[in-house]
Amino acid sequence: MGELTPIRCIRVKTNVDISSVRINGIKYYSQDLENRLFLPERNSLLVDTWLQYVKDKKTVVFCASVRHAEEIAGLFRMNGVSCAAVSGTQISGERERILQEYEHGNTNVLCACDLLNEGWDSPKTEVLFMARPTLSKTLYLQQLGRGMRKCEGKEFLMVFDFIDNANLFNMPLSIHRILNLKDYRPGELVLAPQGKFKLDRDLLAKGEKPSVYLDFPVEVSDYELIDLFNWQEQVKDMISQLEFVRMVDVQTETIERYIREGRVKADLEVPVGDSRSFKYFKEETVRQYAAEYGWELITAANMKDKFMEMVDAMDMAFSYKPVLLKAMFEHVDENGRVRIEHLVDYFINFYMERKGRGLPVEKKSSIFCREDYSRKEVERNIFANPFKRFEDMRFMKRSRELEFVEFNRNVFRKLTKEDIQWIREHCDCKLEEYYGRVSK
Numbered sequence: 001m002g003e004l005t006p007i008r009c010i011r012v013k014t015n016v017d018i019s020s021v022r023i024n025g026i027k028y029y030s031q032d033l034e035n036r037l038f039l040p041e042r043n044s045l046l047v048d049t050w051l052q053y054v055k056d057k058k059t060v061v062f063c064a065s066v067r068h069a070e071e072i073a074g075l076f077r078m079n080g081v082s083c084a085a086v087s088g089t090q091i092s093g094e095r096e097r098i099l100q101e102y103e104h105g106n107t108n109v110l111c112a113c114d115l116l117n118e119g120w121d122s123p124k125t126e127v128l129f130m131a132r133p134t135l136s137k138t139l140y141l142q143q144l145g146r147g148m149r150k151c152e153g154k155e156f157l158m159v160f161d162f163i164d165n166a167n168l169f170n171m172p173l174s175i176h177r178i179l180n181l182k183d184y185r186p187g188e189l190v191l192a193p194q195g196k197f198k199l200d201r202d203l204l205a206k207g208e209k210p211s212v213y214l215d216f217p218v219e220v221s222d223y224e225l226i227d228l229f230n231w232q233e234q235v236k237d238m239i240s241q242l243e244f245v246r247m248v249d250v251q252t253e254t255i256e257r258y259i260r261e262g263r264v265k266a267d268l269e270v271p272v273g274d275s276r277s278f279k280y281f282k283e284e285t286v287r288q289y290a291a292e293y294g295w296e297l298i299t300a301a302n303m304k305d306k307f308m309e310m311v312d313a314m315d316m317a318f319s320y321k322p323v324l325l326k327a328m329f330e331h332v333d334e335n336g337r338v339r340i341e342h343l344v345d346y347f348i349n350f351y352m353e354r355k356g357r358g359l360p361v362e363k364k365s366s367i368f369c370r371e372d373y374s375r376k377e378v379e380r381n382i383f384a385n386p387f388k389r390f391e392d393m394r395f396m397k398r399s400r401e402l403e404f405v406e407f408n409r410n411v412f413r414k415l416t417k418e419d420i421q422w423i424r425e426h427c428d429c430k431l432e433e434y435y436g437r438v439s440k
Helices: 030-037 040-053 066-078 092-104 137-145 175-179 194-205 211-215 241-247 252-260 283-293 303-313 320-331 340-356 375-384 386-392 417-438
Strands: 007-017 059-062 083-086 109-112 127-130 157-165 189-191 268-271 277-281 337-339 396-398 404-407
Touching (some): 007 030, 007 040, 007 175, 040 066, 040 127, 040 157, 066 083, 083 092, 137 175, 157 175, 175 189, 189 194, 241 283, 303 417, 320 340, 320 375, 320 386, 320 417, 337 340, 340 375, 386 396
Parallel strands (some): 059 109
Antiparallel strands (some): 268 277, 337 404, 396 404
């Protein structure tokens, strides 16, 4: 649309190996990453690249941490470059002074951690150094946007992607991976109106170098095919181990045991540390294992029946499950939701009442046998023990509004008044049975 500055890109490969850096979801473990990036050779490469390619151009260097930003800024200054580090640890007045000096003064390079990812625009920024490896598409795009504002005399934004050695599963994002571009030539346009792409390609087809390339010591013949494998894209239509559990009428521990024994094998396994991994399955794989081991699939059509079967069987190491169900039906609204504070109140009142009547409260290991438990401990107890079983089977969930829990609508909307009355009475029977055992 012409609203933002076109982007060109140069990839700079480092000798740093981050393949052993652990990941958690879409983030690297920060301590692992910082330890790997604090290498003089990599820091010097950043400064040398700036001095050789883009000297005197306004540049933002995105770093892995505040400490990393300060170290890089110090190295720039040692090489005679007017550079400052900016971070959230600075007082607001000092931070604003640094940003103003960069935008309107003599500072040419800003080294930043997360502070400038959003909410800050710098039209005069012509260059971005992506020196902080990230697996987050949102974070990368936020950083990219800091340099895309238009400014008089600014024909394009040059992005330097610093590419560290990694494995397939912890490969950081780059602009080519984000835009799904396999072909790479140094300095080539990667995001621009189609007309600008055509001008560049016509020159390359003639064996000529686009004039803008002359600012950079790279050859038109330099060409690389990029491996765009991205495990997050690969698994977006697959089923996680947690979702596997929620699709079949068996417990988490059963699936985990079958995986350990090699009886269930994932279609894709993503290592996230020395001994942990994320496991993903194709839907047909889940169905095959369900048929092989006689596990019934839980669907919208049979979910209410499965819920009733679970309530009927209700294995109990503690009294918590029937208390949770009684609390839910005591306070549930027309949408199947219950406020967490009401659950906590119900649990506290239930066990205090038993204690006041001289009845067995719970096993000695239960928090409800203590005098000094807090509401937060009660909440943690609810979500760690009774709630998790119902959540594993998708019968309940904690809603996005964290103060609520709610029934799965495929369960709640099918429950009749008679069903709810039976559940309440069944919970009373299970509690009577349980306390009969505990008091012996």
